[in-house]
Amino acid sequence: MEITTEKDSKYNSLEKMPLLEILQNINNEDKTVPLAVEKALEQIEDLATIVTEKMRIGGRLFYIGAGTSGRLGVVDASECPPTFGVPFDLVVGIIAGGDNAIRRAVEFAEDDREQAWEDLMEFDINEKDVVVGIAASGTTPYVIGGLQKANDHNIATGCIVCNAKSPVAAEAQYPVEVIVGPEFVTGSTRMKAGTAQKLVLNMLSTSVMIQLGRVKGNKMVDMQLSNNKLVDRGARMVMSETGLSHAAAAALLKQHGSVRKAVEATKK
Template sequence: MIKMINTTEKESNYQDLDKMSVHELLTNINAEDRSVPLAVEKAIPQIERLVVETVTKMKAGGRLFYIGAGTSGRLGILDASECPPTFGVPFDWIIGLIAGGDIAIRKAVEFAEDDGEQAWKDLEEYGINDKDVVVGIAASGSTPYVIGGLEKANQNGLITGCIVCNGGSPIAEVAQFPIEVIAGPEFVTGSTRMKAGTAQKLVLNMLSTSVMIQLGRVKGNKMVDMQLSNHKLVARGVRIIMDETGANEETATHLLEEFGNVRKAIENYSGNR
């Protein structure tokens, strides 16, 4: 019996990459990348269902966990780590876990992704419970670390989702709310850090941003709860206050210094200041 080759493992649409000029390489990579947003667009109904479930759980006090290996795990950690500074939420609202632990963020840990028991052990360290949501991220859709984690999450009454880049994958079968983004073969055959990674990043952007907006962490189109951790962000905060209230720069600056938070500064603005 011939085993089907996953889309992400199929041969590149381009031959003789090593004979291409730099311009040809860049042009062709860009041409392939254009297909990714179109593939993501097809998955919007799946993304929407997972967002709705996640918002419901987080409003009830739940958290969002990402589990993955390699590039997929790193992308989950990236998305999770950017939510607190962007939306001013606690660091334990969205948590990214990678097979092999934190050392695997920078350096591959051999065979870590093949351990089907470890993901649940990693989740248990955070007191995982049935209020939480677990999303498995895996381009192949067959990573044992992710499959095992989702299976145990299902058994313990959690909501589960996934982001995969092959159709009909084992992980999509396990996840209650699968997201399948079929972006096609990679420019470099099998290099899923490219189109598949881009697809996963786009979906993660959509998922976490939509959830945060639904949870009230954005006002209009502004990051009113962002952390003011450097001069650039303080200046942005002042501009947001000016835009939202009509205050001049001096007043907006004083408001931000007084309340230490853009949202609070806007809420406490008085035209008499």
């Protein structure tokens, strides 16, 4: 396979560039990422469809990855409960090297083909679940091994990669391939590749949650009320739906604990 994410940058002598030129060139490269994602929309649709189907029968979504890719999976998983009010273990992000690797790289953790499955087994993974491997290169042994084992146990598998015809995509039943090309800094896949993966993760989890009824209209009616900003946002949602004053809406929200329940209480 051709690993385009490792190809030389089309820019050179970066250290000699004026600051504004550096920023302009990074921005120009970043502009190409949404177009690359657009080409993978049908693949993303297939992956979102199977995740939704599995969640409707009690399944969960697991992300596995290493380095930047693993961290992005952890971020997306951790944001689902506060955004959509789902249980903390419905979407799970697992990073090679464990939670310590979120802040500090764990040497050679990504090279262990067996560890991902061991990590998944700690969650009693089963045939209702979906495992999505995230790997910019598409060659990460940790991810390849995890997907292989999941396939062996009849568990649905997907991936998000940034190179064509990769070993990771070959193992995934529902591959998403977003080909972003060489990075501005050669091989620095936290840049365009990381941005592409983040966009796909946003689309995947958000579209699944919408299909599961976790959004009403265009509002996060099940969001957790974990700070004053969110309480105020929730109160304004209740006001919009019910016509109540802000004070009355806030009191109703406090009583019932969610926008959905507060609005439903006014209809009884």
